[in-house]
Amino acid sequence: MTPTIRDVAKRLNLSITTVSRALDGYDDVAEETRERVKRVAREMGYVPSGAARQLRRKRSEAIGYILPTIQPRFSDPFFSEFIAGLGDEAASNNFDLLVSTAPPGEIAEQLLYERWTHSRRVDGMALSRMRRNDWRVEFLSSKKLPFVTMGSSLDSSSHPYIEVDARSGFSALVKHLVERGHRRIAFIGAQPDLMLQSVRLEGYRDGLEAAGIPFDEKLVAEGNLTRQGGFEAAQRLLAMPDPPSAIIGINDLTAIGAMNAAHEKGLAIGRDLAVAGYDGIEDAEHTRPPLTTLNQPVYDIARRLVRMLLALIASESLAEPQILLQPELIVRESTNP
Amino acid sequence: MTPTIRDVAKRLNLSITTVSRALDGYDDVAEETRERVKRVAREMGYVPSGAARQLRRKRSEAIGYILPTIQPRFSDPFFSEFIAGLGDEAASNNFDLLVSTAPPGEIAEQLLYERWTHSRRVDGMALSRMRRNDWRVEFLSSKKLPFVTMGSSLDSSSHPYIEVDARSGFSALVKHLVERGHRRIAFIGAQPDLMLQSVRLEGYRDGLEAAGIPFDEKLVAEGNLTRQGGFEAAQRLLAMPDPPSAIIGINDLTAIGAMNAAHEKGLAIGRDLAVAGYDGIEDAEHTRPPLTTLNQPVYDIARRLVRMLLALIASESLAEPQILLQPELIVRESTNP
DNA sequence: TCTTGCTTCCAAAACGTTTTGGAAAAATTA
């Protein structure tokens, strides 16, 4: 069996207290003893039992993240980047990352949050894809479990988050298209309960208003953040009697779907139809033509979120609890042939 | 504070033993009492402490997976699909998925494996991207920690795994290209220590041999499983005096990179140069032209791996410890204009 | 000599479960 602290203590003729304190770096143990303890512990391959430590310390040294699995077999590069960021930063602080999956809004999701918070399997959580008046915010606040979010929600409660200013971003995107001579600019959005939908749609409207173009709701279609959703929405838009000359996708996947729909209709993207997205995923560099997009540094945001979360867990106060970043407009040939 | 089992017992005037056994479904508690216990427990919002349970049961009800983060900001759709599969299946068995990240082959990786196994934070592990004579296999075997792998390694020890028969797959891919009239078929591979490199390269050679085409090592280039790697390798291949008429990428990302290199050189893919990949990621459906590939059901494999792993953890014996699946050749316009 | 103050160690009490080995009460059998 794997050795326990008792085995180490016995071998050293010391009490388990001293072993524990020696390894934890307390200063009431002689430097020479500490060295002996450390050496023997390593020799014996001793690693403290996570469960026992958690039970006693009442902390799990783990943070949680629940992946919103919409369809089975989903694959959105946003999430692998986000998880990599969470994992890297957690790992470099000796924290673990607990991941689970649940379809958003369903009962299973709620059960999972309850299980994790009540059983104290995690010391804190990271949330993404915020919804309007997200129940998770209220729930976690009431349970006093530290959490951080990517993007804000519409709650009055103001929790720590990092938000990318998508509103200005989309406005800038519209400006860019207007400068290229476009007047009929369509927008393919997402489910209306998502914060990113309201925010980005508003940015789109801001942009139109600034250019003096009246808002036309027939130019707004609903997708679902996937390629397929973008594809179908774009088909509908392009089948209109007076189709748009430019399409903005709420994210890159949507935009890529739209490009495919256009291509299938025989339109030359960039010339006949401009297309732009949001996210800055790697795929967007490799479409043909390459996709104009707004880049947000997902990996870095994830790492930074974890740092904030760890500070909260250590009940330090945050210098900057709400952070607003600007996305970077990357103009490529899909809007600039 | 969150209620403990003691609080529930006190409220019911029962012993904590009975509460525990009632909730765990033992049959030595009266049906009527069980109902009372369940009701009150729910009312009080009682959830057993994970740490205490783990400590006593000596099981963590969690499985681990370590993401091979090669570069910072990596995003390979393979992994989001794989993690979604692991997470979904684990969640539906009330298991948690512990994820961490480590660059493969470095000391940090080893430390992580040691920490997780010794501290018993996980009951078992899933591995992917197997290396030749993978030390992890030996390590986990010696620690007697259950594990399953996607793909086999070259170890004599035969652990449970699911392997996709990439060797036949690549052979079939070559056959397909030969039938389309190609004789100079290049292969862009990956780092030589990866199992998938040896296996897929062998499949490629099998295919050449079956077609009576001599193997030419100048047609084999090394990539790194990313688009960028594929792009650069393809540039080298296409700059040769007698360039290939077809390129096979070891995975879809590599192939997509190769398509871009060809496109940059003004070659019409499908007509001037055939390109094919392996994985069946969603991106491959949306390249222009769509990419011929070998599809492997990553999501399902991940779920199945977890089922195998849970059986191992419950020390059941597996009906089929080693599973070999056939990839499905999906011919698209990149090789079939 | 008796305090006082360090330094270095430790015994015992948590932490919140599950499990073991009965015991009391009720039901069945002889």
Add this chain to the structure above:
DNA sequence: TAATTTTTCCAAAACGTTTTGGAAGCAAGA
């Protein structure tokens, strides 16, 4: 009725740590 079995409950002992509140030994000061 007495003996046996079945049903239903429980006290106490783990599980492996960390933390609390000293205690022993020794040097320095009075």
